[in-house]
Amino acid sequence: MGSPLDPLTYHSQSPLVRGNEVEATLSNRSMRGVIIAQCEEPAFTTQPIGEITPFFYSDPQIRSAQFMAEYYGCSLGEALNLFVPFLYSLTEQVPCACSYNPVNITLSESQSQALDFIRSHKVSLLFGDTGAGKSEIYMSRMDEVLSEGKRALLLLPEISLTPQMETRFCNHFGSAVVLWHSKMTPKQKKVTLE
Known part of the structure; x- marks a missing residue:
């Protein structure tokens, strides 16, 4: 590896x-x-x-x-x-114990249409200019997934976006956010998993 x-x-x-x-x-x-x-x-x-x-x-x-x-x-x-x-000894799936209190996100008509499209397709790709509101769509969909007791994963295309996205997601999802990237030290990864 x-x-x-x-x-x-x-x-x-x-x-x-x-x-x-x-x-x-x-x-x-x-x-x-x-x-x-x-x-x-x-x-x-x-x-x-x-x-x-x-x-x-x-x-x-x-x-x-x-x-x-x-x-x-x-x-x-x-x-x-x-x-x-x-x-291998962990045979049972451990449910997510994270709790969060999502703040309502107001979506525009085009954002709502994009969210509806994402809901209706197993795989989708969201395109948009910087600042077009893609993050609000991601967070809205993640709210829905988390409310079902499931987990959600967001992959960022560029590590330089991590600090600003971490702030936005922590403000919205609270302690339910876990950050993981290639620049973390082994000690940081260990602490993250605890």
């Missing part, structure tokens, strides 16, 4: 499934990786997988990382490095 390389091929005597986190040797260093797919034995020599860790990445995490790698032009390893794996 975190590697700028394309996916690599290793072999294992143990049964593995998509999402398993494993340890393997790369250039004489022990590294962690994620099983993405099983393949037929290749014609070239492969190295063995050393250990299967007690962590795994869910299919939605892997699919999100694959989308990010393709959309942002980074490697799959770099995209997966932004996610936190699950422990």
Whole structure:
């Protein structure tokens, strides 16, 4: 994970499934990786997988990382490095304990139409000039999702937008906002997860 390389091929005597986190040797260093797919034995020599860790990445995490790698032009390893794996011992889904008191957002007619479009499509892409009011649409839709007891994720296209968006979202959602980006130190990520 975190590697700028394309996916690599290793072999294992143990049964593995998509999402398993494993340890393997790369250039004489022990590294962690994620099983993405099983393949037929290749014609070239492969190295063995050393250990299967007690962590795994869910299919939605892997699919999100694959989308990010393709959309942002980074490697799959770099995209997966932004996610936190699950422990196998955590078999039950933990509901979100965050509470928030959303402030009513007043949308214009065109913003309301965009929100209706987003509601009616499983996947949609929202275009608009800077300052056109996309954030209000995102927050309105996130209010709806959170009120259903679900979670919402907002991916920002540029890390320089993070401080201003964090302020806006914290003002609206309060302590329900969790920030995560590639410039965070391991200690900051650990504190964020607590």
